[in-house]
Amino acid sequence: xxxxxxxxxxxxxxxxxxxxxxxxxxxxxxxxxxxxxxxxxxxxxxxxxxxxxxxxxxxxxxxxxxxxxxxxxxxxxxxxxxxxxxxxxxxxxxxxxxxxxxxxxxxxxxxxxxxxxxxxxxxxxxxxxxxxxxxxxxxxxxxxxxxxxxxxxxxxxxxxxxxxxxxxxxxxxxxxxxxxxxxxxxxxxxxxxxxxxxxxxxxxxxxxxxxxxxxxxxxxxxxxxxxxxxxxxxxxxxxxxxxxxxxxxxxxxxxxxxxxxxxxxxxxxxxxxxxxxxxxxxxxxxxxxxxxxxxxxxxxxxxxxxxxxxxxxxxxxxxxxxxxxxxxxxxxxxxxxxxxxxxxxxxxxxxxxxxxxxxxxxxxxxxxxxxxxxx
Numbered sequence: 001x002x003x004x005x006x007x008x009x010x011x012x013x014x015x016x017x018x019x020x021x022x023x024x025x026x027x028x029x030x031x032x033x034x035x036x037x038x039x040x041x042x043x044x045x046x047x048x049x050x051x052x053x054x055x056x057x058x059x060x061x062x063x064x065x066x067x068x069x070x071x072x073x074x075x076x077x078x079x080x081x082x083x084x085x086x087x088x089x090x091x092x093x094x095x096x097x098x099x100x101x102x103x104x105x106x107x108x109x110x111x112x113x114x115x116x117x118x119x120x121x122x123x124x125x126x127x128x129x130x131x132x133x134x135x136x137x138x139x140x141x142x143x144x145x146x147x148x149x150x151x152x153x154x155x156x157x158x159x160x161x162x163x164x165x166x167x168x169x170x171x172x173x174x175x176x177x178x179x180x181x182x183x184x185x186x187x188x189x190x191x192x193x194x195x196x197x198x199x200x201x202x203x204x205x206x207x208x209x210x211x212x213x214x215x216x217x218x219x220x221x222x223x224x225x226x227x228x229x230x231x232x233x234x235x236x237x238x239x240x241x242x243x244x245x246x247x248x249x250x251x252x253x254x255x256x257x258x259x260x261x262x263x264x265x266x267x268x269x270x271x272x273x274x275x276x277x278x279x280x281x282x283x284x285x286x287x288x289x290x291x292x293x294x295x296x297x298x299x300x301x302x303x304x305x306x307x308x309x310x311x312x313x314x315x316x317x318x319x320x321x322x323x324x325x326x327x328x329x330x331x332x333x334x335x336x337x338x339x340x341x342x343x344x345x346x347x348x349x350x351x352x353x354x355x356x357x358x359x360x361x362x363x364x365x366x367x368x369x370x371x372x373x374x375x
Contacts, residue, residue, distance in 0.1 A: 139167075
């Protein structure tokens with residue numbers, strides 16, 4: 001199998017699985033229990049929290065574990081809206097956010113909020129000036145992703161954070177940094193809320209985290225219950241998943257620079273190989289080193305994904321969360337019909353090789369040569 005869909009999820013290294021198994025098999029105490037098995041697990045959870053916080057560049061006491069990036073996005077938006085409920089009921093986001101943000105905004109809209117959804121240009125770009133111009137005296141929150149999961153576009157979160165106080169000093173800034181995890185420092189980023197997920201960096205599914213900045217005063221919990229995670233995220237801690245999360249974060253940080261360099265080199269190589277195929281065109285101008293969006297214009301993307309999948313080559317027609325439905329991200333670009341129909345995404349990890357890219361390019365070329373375009 002050739003796996004080129006790391007933006008959907010990343011394989012779990014053996015050392016991460018071993019760290020999880022150790023907890024599952026022998027360190028099964030509940031961190032809230034008062035006897036030694038529980039108190040020891042509580043210490044371990046705090047150690048794992050410190051490891052993930054180090055990877056995020058934030059104080060451990062401001063990092064809270066969640067079940068996933070989607071939960072983190074939901075919680076962040078609702079916490080920001082609640083804190084600023086007396087300021088106003090306006091939220092600024094983009095038309096190309098992850099569904100976790102867009103669907104939460106739709107819910108808030110039904111509850112009386114006004115949502116401004118900024119449109120990107122045809123290359124997928126959204127500027128800081130565009131965001132800041134949309135901020136009003138009644139803007140409770142701004143939510144802009146750090147890296148677009150389909151295009152690889154990096155959005156100017158630091159610039160937005162720097163300019164926001166001049167527009168409205170009370171407006172809170174959230175960023176979904178799931179696709180940019182380990183590529184930023186929360187301190188430098190400047191966002192008030194940052195959500196991440198473990199399974200994008202080789203950790204297990206079912207665990208994520210949110211950085212909650214100091215401007216959030218007594219954030220409203222998304223879940224009520226026994227008071228875990230400082231009372232902000234109740235529910236017995238998923239200790240094995242948290243252990244795996246911490247181990248994956250440590251592994252990524254140990255080889256961060258070499259991995260970044262390799263991914264950037266690999267993306268450039270893949271772009272060169274793919275754009276040499278007739279009718280293949282670039283989509284967007286994303287610069288994240290692990291995501292490449294292109295279009296085999298006129299050849300429906302789902303057919304391409306199915307054909308390559310039958311050959312053991314895993315790519316995507318967009319976000320895995322869309323499950324075969326048309327992508328709102330591609331729609332927002334307002335591409336020509338033939339181009340929009342053929343958009344595919346390749347995404348890479350440290351284990352990806354040039355041979356993997358070569359095999360994918362060869363399969364795409366054969367797909368093009370053996371079938372007539374449908375549009």
